[in-house]
Amino acid sequence: MSSRASRGPGADRATVVTSQKVRADRLGDYHLWQARANEAAREFEGFEGAEVYPPRTGDENEWVAVFRFSGIDHLTAWLNSPRRRELLAEGQGLFEAPPTQEVLHGGAPPEQVPEVVTAVISHDVKPGQEQGFLRWQAKALKAQEKSPGFMGSELFKPVEGVQERWVVVFRFDSREHLDDWLASDARKELLAEGRAYFASYDVRKVGSAFSGWFRFEEGAQGAAPPNWKQAMSVVLALYPTVMVLNLTVGAELDELGVPGYLGLFFSNVLSVSILTWLLMPLVNRALAFWLVPRRTRGHRVHLAGAAVVVLGYALFVAVFGLITR
Structure with a gap:
């Protein structure tokens, strides 16, 4: 199963994935700050939902916040709003380093599969190497499809005025299968080849397909409950x-x-x-x-x-x- 961002009913959907390494001694303050950020986002037109994912073991206290909007214009209005700038200024002392973010424009909503794990990888593509990067990404997708537990991949182009990075999101049915792919010899070879097209890349893992409160532990397939x-x-x-x-x-x-x-x-x-x-x-x-x-x-x-x-x-x-x- 694989998919790519396309023009369709959900083609204008927009999501921002923010990763932030919270200081160990400020965790309580971070929860309060994140709750204020979630409430502030709800006041903006087009807001569809927000989720916060705690760090997994070994992730160095990196929390991931996901904000979903019905359109890229709505998301951009939130990202560039004075209210969000105020929140970022208030939260500076909470993090070990400035938060990073990837904007995902378009794409299909993920299936509600309980144990799915998502990897969000952003690439700084070298100028003039966009077509080569796309060919390389197609080759990487073919290799991924042979990897156990692979469930799908989406490629998100840069969003003008918002971010310059290309973002790839792919999902596996378990953390073990995702880690096996990330550490595989096939991926190492692909990364060595891809250095001709991108200057750097960054990997973030989210222990969910960005679902909500309704996650089940027995491999339930299909849609979420009514x-x-x-x-x-x-x-x-x-x-x-x-x-x-x-x-x-x-x-x-x-x-x-x-x-x-x-x-x-x-x-x-x-x-x-x-x-x-x-x-x-x-x-x-x-x-x-x-x-x-x-x-x-x-x-x-x-x-x-x-x-x-x-x-x-x-x-x-x-x-x-x-x-x-």
């Missing part, structure tokens, strides 16, 4: 999270005299963190029989899963009703 199932599942985890935070952290903040708008911000940061790294993985595993598309083959499964979620709602409402009395 929106109504996703919404019901998130509410099942969100409601008790918000209630517990209101009864504990919220009460403490009120006693300390923290303004409501700041208290709400801290609560949002905590609730999103709890959902992302604790509760949603648990909910996904518990409701996999209902959420994983290939398992929901009949109406009984749809109804049974929905009934379980509704019973969960009722249980939480009853429990918190008793507590708050």
